[in-house]
Structures are given as structure tokens and as C-alpha cells.
Amino acid sequence: MFEKLMNNPIIKRYSFSLFRRNSIIVASIIYISLIMLINTITFLYFVANMQSNTPIDVQKLAMTAYPWMLGLSVILLWGMASITPANIIFSQITKGSYDFFEILPLSGRTKATGLLIGTNLIYYPLAAISIILTIQYGMLGGVGPIQQLNILLLFLFGGLFCNTLSVLLCVSSTNLNKKQSKIGTNKNGSIVGIIILALVFGIPIIGALSDSKQGINELLELKWNFYSFKISAILFISLAALYFAGWNFTGAARKLQDKTLPMFTRGGAVKYLISLQFILFGFFFNYLFRDSIEMSRFAGAFAIVLFFIMLAIYLATRRNKKRIIQSIDRIAITEKKPMSVTILKIVNISNISEALILFTVWAIPALIFAITSGYSINSIIIHFCTFAIFTILAASCSEFYILFKDSKWKYHFLITLFFFVYQGGIFLGGILSRSGDLLIFSFPGYIILMFPGNLTEKISNIQRIQALIFNAFIAFALFGCVISFYTMLWQKIIADFKLKKVIDEEKSKKKEETQSE
Amino acid sequence: MIITTRDLRKQYGKLTAVKDVNLTLQRGEILGLVGPNGAGKTTLLKMLSTLIEPTTGSIEIMGFNIWKERLQVRKHIGYLPDFFNLYDDLKLWELLYFFAQTYGVPEDERDLRVNTALEDTNLLIKRDDFIKNLSRGMTQRVGLATLLVHQPDIFLLDEPASGLDPQARITLRTILKKLAKKGKTLIVSSHILTELDDFCSHIAIMNKGELVLHDEVKEIHRKLKGEHTLKLKVLNMFDKAKDTLKSNPSITSLSGADGIFSLGYSGDDKIIAKINADLVSNGIEVIHLQREQKNLEGLFMELTEELNLSV
Numbered sequence: 065m066f067e068k069l070m071n072n073p074i075i076k077r078y079s080f081s082l083f084r085r086n087s088i089i090v091a092s093i094i095y096i097s098l099i100m101l102i103n104t105i106t107f108l109y110f111v112a113n114m115q116s117n118t119p120i121d122v123q124k125l126a127m128t129a130y131p132w133m134l135g136l137s138v139i140l141l142w143g144m145a146s147i148t149p150a151n152i153i154f155s156q157i158t159k160g161s162y163d164f165f166e167i168l169p170l171s172g173r174t175k176a177t178g179l180l181i182g183t184n185l186i187y188y189p190l191a192a193i194s195i196i197l198t199i200q201y202g203m204l205g206g207v208g209p210i211q212q213l214n215i216l217l218l219f220l221f222g223g224l225f226c227n228t229l230s231v232l233l234c235v236s237s238t239n240l241n242k243k244q245s246k247i248g249t250n251k252n253g254s255i256v257g258i259i260i261l262a263l264v265f266g267i268p269i270i271g272a273l274s275d276s277k278q279g280i281n282e283l284l285e286l287k288w289n290f291y292s293f294k295i296s297a298i299l300f301i302s303l304a305a306l307y308f309a310g311w312n313f314t315g316a317a318r319k320l321q322d323k324t325l326p327m328f329t330r331g332g333a334v335k336y337l338i339s340l341q342f343i344l345f346g347f348f349f350n351y352l353f354r355d356s357i358e359m360s361r362f363a364g365a366f367a368i369v370l371f372f373i374m375l376a377i378y379l380a381t382r383r384n385k386k387r388i389i390q391s392i393d394r395i396a397i398t399e400k401k402p403m404s405v406t407i408l409k410i411v412n413i414s415n416i417s418e419a420l421i422l423f424t425v426w427a428i429p430a431l432i433f434a435i436t437s438g439y440s441i442n443s444i445i446i447h448f449c450t451f452a453i454f455t456i457l458a459a460s461c462s463e464f465y466i467l468f469k470d471s472k473w474k475y476h477f478l479i480t481l482f483f484f485v486y487q488g489g490i491f492l493g494g495i496l497s498r499s500g501d502l503l504i505f506s507f508p509g510y511i512i513l514m515f516p517g518n519l520t521e522k523i524s525n526i527q528r529i530q531a532l533i534f535n536a537f538i539a540f541a542l543f544g545c546v547i548s549f550y551t552m553l554w555q556k557i558i559a560d561f562k563l564k565k566v567i568d569e570e571k572s573k574k575k576e577e578t579q580s581e
Numbered sequence: 582m583i584i585t586t587r588d589l590r591k592q593y594g595k596l597t598a599v600k601d602v603n604l605t606l607q608r609g610e611i612l613g614l615v616g617p618n619g620a621g622k623t624t625l626l627k628m629l630s631t632l633i634e635p636t637t638g639s640i641e642i643m644g645f646n647i648w649k650e651r652l653q654v655r656k657h658i659g660y661l662p663d664f665f666n667l668y669d670d671l672k673l674w675e676l677l678y679f680f681a682q683t684y685g686v687p688e689d690e691r692d693l694r695v696n697t698a699l700e701d702t703n704l705l706i707k708r709d710d711f712i713k714n715l716s717r718g719m720t721q722r723v724g725l726a727t728l729l730v731h732q733p734d735i736f737l738l739d740e741p742a743s744g745l746d747p748q749a750r751i752t753l754r755t756i757l758k759k760l761a762k763k764g765k766t767l768i769v770s771s772h773i774l775t776e777l778d779d780f781c782s783h784i785a786i787m788n789k790g791e792l793v794l795h796d797e798v799k800e801i802h803r804k805l806k807g808e809h810t811l812k813l814k815v816l817n818m819f820d821k822a823k824d825t826l827k828s829n830p831s832i833t834s835l836s837g838a839d840g841i842f843s844l845g846y847s848g849d850d851k852i853i854a855k856i857n858a859d860l861v862s863n864g865i866e867v868i869h870l871q872r873e874q875k876n877l878e879g880l881f882m883e884l885t886e887e888l889n890l891s892v
Binding site (some may be wrong): 081115159160163166168171324386 | 634651
């Protein structure tokens with residue numbers, strides 16, 4: 065394993081640049097100074113709060129320093145080790161050396177591993193030293209080995225999650241070859257994202273630990289309901305972080321293998337959504353079958369959040385036009401009757417099929433939630449039909465966007481504009497005029513009207529059905545346009561393919577004739 | 582065939598950067614890719630190097646489909662972009678060692694390969710220098726050394742001579758010739774045709790994304806030998822002058838406007854006398870007549886100019 069890592073050219077390359085005598089000396093001085101500073105401050109703080117003439121309680125002293133040391137380890141592993149690969153990737157892009165990196169004949173996994181470990185050759189050892197010192201302090205302070213192990217797992221897997229997420233966000237940037245990147249996927253976006261994650265996950269834990277030993281015990285004894293089991297919250301977070309770190313890494317490796325590939329494979333997206341739902345569903349399993357209004361509101365909100373996660377996963381799974389054409393090409397070569405185009409074939413070849421599969425995966429637990437939360441059958445049918453129609457609408461618009469992205473920029477622009485005006489415009493109109501009748505026609509408005517409020521009370525199921533029919537009309541019209549466009553594209557590709565075949569055959573015939581002459 | 586492209590096209594919105602390019606190259610060929618700025622040379626090279634995906638069309642390199650077997654293709658190609666920055670936190674030998682390791686050079690050969698590449702590019706003396714301390718010309722040579730260290734079968738060089746001093750240009754030519762002798766295939770892009778004329782086996786001229794000419798250098802020269810160019814300037818009746826010239830069967834090509842024409846013809850000096858007589862007899866005042874032997878540059882100008890005029 066170690067030998068394999070050392071044979072990774074990217075790790076070797078960073079070992080050259082990072083392990084220079086001066087860099088090591090500077091890093092060591094800064095690190096030792098930090099450790100000394102933490103220890104001095106905690107010692108002085110401890111002594112200042114100590115009653116005079118009492119001997120120093122080593123256990124208490126160690127526990128005063130413990131959260132600080134853990135904080136330093138988190139900053140190094142979760143923060144610095146996440147920011148560094150992002151910084152390096154973006155500096156390569158701005159300096160113009162990313163082209164070299166991109167065409168290296170290395171697999172995506174090798175590149176991802178190289179980036180992750182290679183760029184952190186300084187921070188990983190420092191984080192390791194810090195955590196060893198933290199464990200030492202913990203031992204002196206009387207923290208038990210099981211508790212230490214739990215904290216260690218959380219520290220390692222949480223760090224791995226942040227680090228892999230940082231690499232994934234950077235390599236998924238759509239404008240990697242340009243000097244400027246889009247908001248959310250650029251360097252600052254990644255760094256901000258990582259910092260937010262570190263704050264969200266790190267601070268509460270460190271905060272709990274700062275209450276000394278009691279805090280640690282409380283945190284470690286915290287149990288969550290997961291289906292019918294009770295599991296340690298810390299252990300659960302650690303394992304979930306490891307699981308999602310694995311997905312982050314796989315996504316990054318795919319992007320590094322071929323930047324035009326989507327982040328997920330079709331199967332991968334389904335697995336990801338199922339596993340995510342399985343985990344989240346597990347937490348709320350015990351709250352199901354309780355007929356209360358709060359529960360129905362909560363279930364609705366939970367299902368909506370999952371719906372948007374499902375849409376995000378779909379966006380990360382879409383194949384571009386080139387890949388779709390390749391699939392049609394394959395059909396032209398392998399099928400006996402390639403010209404017979406059916407809607408089913410087109411839906412299968414397009415990204416719409418993926419949207420429908422993901423919708424189904426989302427709908428099953430959402431349906432269980434809705435039934436067990438006391439929603440009426442009529443409401444459930446209307447809600448699910450509305451969500452399904454919006455999925456078809458969004459998938460059709462997205463398909464147009466993909467098909468016209470490279471060639472017909474006007475269409476591509478128009479379809480984006482249409483989507484936002486149609487959904488956003490109606491929504492804004494409804495909000496400004498405080499009209500539920502208008503709001504119900506947009507999907508965001510519909511979601512607002514799912515929850516209790518002044519406007520919701522005025523909306524009847526008949527109005528919801530009217531909006532549903534109107535939206536279904538537009539969604540299916542767009543869907544029909546996508547199908548027609550695909551049919552034309554399909555027939556053109558197959559015709560071109562046949563023509564090429566005839567030309568090639570004629571050419572080879574002529575060649576044979578001239579050779580025989 | 583070591584490289585085959587079929588109907589290769591790259592579209593950026595409304596702009597067609599590369600338009601239906603069909604190109605074939607055999608082992609040991611040096612193809613000089615010429616064209617004005619924005620002709621599509623860099624885009625074509627980037628597509629060949631797997632950096633950007635074509636909108637339509639296909640590329641095969643050494644029998645591998647460039648997109649399906651990208652990793653295999655990358656092992657066989659060495660690409661030097663027109664504008665690049667190397668890892669400036671590394672020393673020269675470290676950078677070359679990294680490339681040698683990445684491209685699978687056996688460990689016991691790496692040091693030798695690094696030193697040979699440095700020697701070939703006259704950079705051995707700078708072996709322990711940091712990349713960031715090298716001049717622009719030297720960096721360009723380092724770029725070439727990163728390819729030499731792993732000796733790919735195909736070299737894709739985008740403007741490799743830019744930033745090089747005259748001596749370094751001569752060294753570059755020598756290296757490229759040596760590589761071709763070893764059976765390596767090279768595509769060298771430049772917008773200066775004379776730079777490529779003496780060491781390329783083939784020339785391809787691109788303009789506005791199209792491949793307007795692709796032939797052996799010898800063949801182009803043979804064709805050009807029998808052709809001459811005549812520069813002509815008239816004072817009045819520009820359209821009539823153009824019509825008169827067009828009606829002359831000895832004139833093979835005609836370009837220009839506003840009374841200044843450049844025309845290709847085959848034959849002896851009597852043709853010039855006839856052209857002059859025809860124009861004068863039609864009442865057109867000829868103020869300048871100059872015969873020129875057509876060369877590659879002339880052909881390039883003619884081809885790119887014709888296309889620009891028609892556009």
C-alpha cells in the first residue's frame with residue numbers, strides 16, 4: 065500500500081516541492097510555536113484559576129488543553145488539508161499548467177489520490193502529530209480508550225470527507241480551462257464550502273468537548289434512533305462521513321478521468337439516492353405512524369428537501385449531447401432495425417429516463433411518509449402528480465439545454481429564459497400580488513401552498529388540479545418537442561451512418577477494382 | 582496510418598473553430614500546420630491531444646479511438662501547448678523525472694533519460710535550477726524536454742519556436758529532424774511558413790477552421806515551379822480590368838480589388854505582354870506590372886486571401 069502510494073508520480077512530484085529543507089524548517093517552527101503557545105496559554109489560564117497553595121492537578125490541566133489540541137488537529141486536517149488541494153488546482157489553472165496535468169496518462173483514481181495525498185504531504189503528518197498529542201492529553205485527562213477511538217474515527221473520517229469534497233468541487237468546475245470559474249465551483253466557493261462544513265460539524269463537537277470530560281462523555285453517550293436500533297451519534301456521523309467521502313472520491317476520480325463525464329454513472333446516482341434516503345429514513349422511522357399535524361408538516365418538508373436533492377443528483381448525472389449521439393451510433397451499429405424509433409427508445413437514450421428513475425426512487429419513501437403522516441389520499445395524488453409533472457418539465461428543459469448547448473446558443477438561452485420566467489415569473493407575480501391563485505401555477509409557489517398559511521386556506525383541491533392540468537400541458541408539450549427533436553436527430557444519425565457505409569463500400573470496391581487491374 | 586481524423590469539427594456556439602477536417606498522417610511524417618491567427622490550429626491540436634472533445638467527427642491515433650481509449654492514446658502522445666507554464670516550484674531535473682515516471686519510464690532509466698533530454702535541449706547546465714528562474718526561451722525548451730524524456734510516438738507542438746532565439750531555433754530544427762529520423766510523427770504548428778518549409782515533409786494550411794491545403798512539401802514545390810505570380814496595378818475601370826483578366830485563359834488564379842491584382846499564370850513572358858496589350862486595348866491604364874516566382878508563402882497568402890475575400 066505504502067509502496068503503491070510512493071509510486072504515484074503526483075505524490076512523488078509534491079514530495080520534491082514540499083519536502084525542501086527550508087519548507088520543513090519553516091513548517092516545523094510554526095507548528096512547534098503553535099503547540100507551545102497553546103500549552104502556555106492553557107497552563108497560564110489553569111494556574112490563574114487555581115486556588116493558591118494547592119498542587120497542580122495534572123488531569124484537569126490536561127483536560128483544559130485537550131479541546132484546544134483537538135481544535136488544532138481539526139483545523140489542520142479538516143481545514144488546511146481541504147483548502148490546499150483546492151488552492152493548488154486553481155493556481156495550476158490560472159498559471160496555465162493544468163493542461164499538462166490533464167493529459168497525463170494516469171487513471172482518475174491515481175490523479176485523485178495523488179492530489180489528495182501529494183498536496184497534503186505537510187499537513188497530514190502535522191495533523192497526525194497533533195492527534196497523537198491530543199490522545200496523550202486525553203489519556204492524561206482520563207478519557208477512556210473507547211471514547212478516544214470514537215473521537216479518532218470522527219476526526220479521521222470527517223477530515224477525509226472534507227478533503228475529498230474539496231477535490232470534488234474543484235475538479236467538477238465547469239470552466240476548468242478558463243481562468244474564471246463559476247460561482248459555487250470556484251476556489252473561493254470551495255473554500256467557503258469547506259469552512260462552513262468544518263464550522264457546522266466541527267464547532268458543536270469541539271464546543272461540547274470544551275466542557276471538559278463531562279462534555280466528552282455526554283457527546284459520546286449521545287444515541288440516535290436508527291430504524292429500531294440505538295446507535296452512537298459520533299460513530300454514526302463518522303461512518304456516514306466515510307461513506308460519503310467514498311462517493312466524493314469516486315466522483316472526483318471520474319471527473320479527473322474525463323472531465324466531460326457526469327459526476328455519477330446512471331446506476332451510481334440511483335445507489336447514491338437510495339443510500340442517502342436509507343440513512344435519513346432510518347432517523348425518522350420511529351416517528352412514523354404517529355398521527356400528528358406537526359409530523360405531517362415535518363414529513364412534507366423532509367420529502368421536499370429530498371426532492372431537491374434528487375434533482376441535484378439528476379443534474380450531476382446528465383450526459384452531454386456527444387455521449388447521447390455515441391449511444392445512438394452504437395444502436396446504428398448493433399441493432400437490426402435502427403430506423404424504427406419509438407418514444408421508449410428515445411426516453412431510454414436521453415437523460416429523461418434517469419430523471420424518471422430517480423423520481424421513482426424518491427417517490428417510494430416519500431409516499432410512505434405521506435401516508436403515515438396523515439395526508440388525505442386526494443392530497444397525496446395531487447401532490448405526487450404535481451411533483452412528477454415538474455420533474456418532466458425540468459428534465460425536458462434540461463434536455464433542450466444539453467442538446468443546444470454547443471451549437472444553437474440562442475435556443476439554449478431561450479429555453480433557460482423560458483424556464484426561469486415561467487417558474488420564477490409566476491412565482492414572483494404571485495408573491496407580489498399576494499395571490500394564491502397565481503402562486504399555485506409555479507412549482508415554488510405550490511410548495512409554499514403545501515404548508516399552512518393565509519393563502520393556503522383559500523386554495524381548494526380543484527384549483528390545485530387546474531394548475532396541475534395547465535402545467536402538465538406545458539410539460540408534455542416540451543416533452544413532445546424533445547421527442548420530436550430526438551427523432552429527427554436519430555434518423556439523421558442513422559441516415560448518415562448508412563450513407564457512410566455505402567460510400568466506404570464503394571470506395572473499397574473501387575480500390576479492389578484498381579488493384580485487380 | 583498513425584493519425585486519422587474524419588470530418589472533425591469543433592463548434593463554440595456560433596463560431597466554428599474547426600470545420601470538417603480530414604487528415605491522415607503516417608509514421609515519420611513531419612506535418613507543418615500553418616495558418617493565420619485564429620485559423621483553428623490550436624483547437625485542432627488540442628483535440629488531437631485529447632484536451633478538448635470534438636463536436637462531431639472522430640480521431641484515431643495508432644488505432645485507438647481517442648475518446649474511448651483516451652488513457653492509451655495519452656501514453657503515445659506528447660503535447661506542447663502554445664502558452665504554458667510548468668510547475669515552477671520544481672527544479673528542472675525534478676520536473677523531467679516527474680514526466681518520466683508518469684509516462685512509465687523504468688526507474689533505472691529515468692536519470693539517464695532526464696540527462697539526455699537536458700543535453701539535447703542544451704539545458705544540462707541548468708539541471709538544478711528552479712523552473713521559475715528560467716527565461717521564456719528556456720522554458721520553451723524545457724517544455725520540449727518534458728516530451729523528449731518519455732519519447733512519445735507522436736509529438737504535437739503548438740508554436741514551439743515562439744520565444745526562442747535564432748540559435749535555439751536551429752537547435753529545435755535539429756531535434757525535430759532527429760526525431761523524424763527515429764520514426765516519430767510530428768505536427769508542428771506555426772503562423773510563419775518559412776519556419777517550417779525546410780524541415781517538414783508535409784504542409785497543411787488552415788484558414789477559418791478549414792483545411793485548405795494538405796500535401797507533401799516536394800509535391801507543392803513541384804506544382805509551384807511551373808506557376809508564376811503577376812502583380813498588377815491599374816489606374817481606372819477596375820471592374821472592366823477584372824473582367825478582361827478573367828477572360829484570359831492563361832490566368833489560373835486571380836485575387837485583389839480596387840485596381841490592385843495578384844494573378845497566377847502559367848507560360849512564358851509573352852503571356853505578360855498579351856495581358857498588358859488586352860488591358861490597354863480596352864482603354865485601361867496599366868501603371869505597374871511585376872512578375873514573381875510563386876513560393877510557399879505566396880501560395881499561403883493566396884489561399885487565405887481567396888477564402889477571406891469569398892467570406
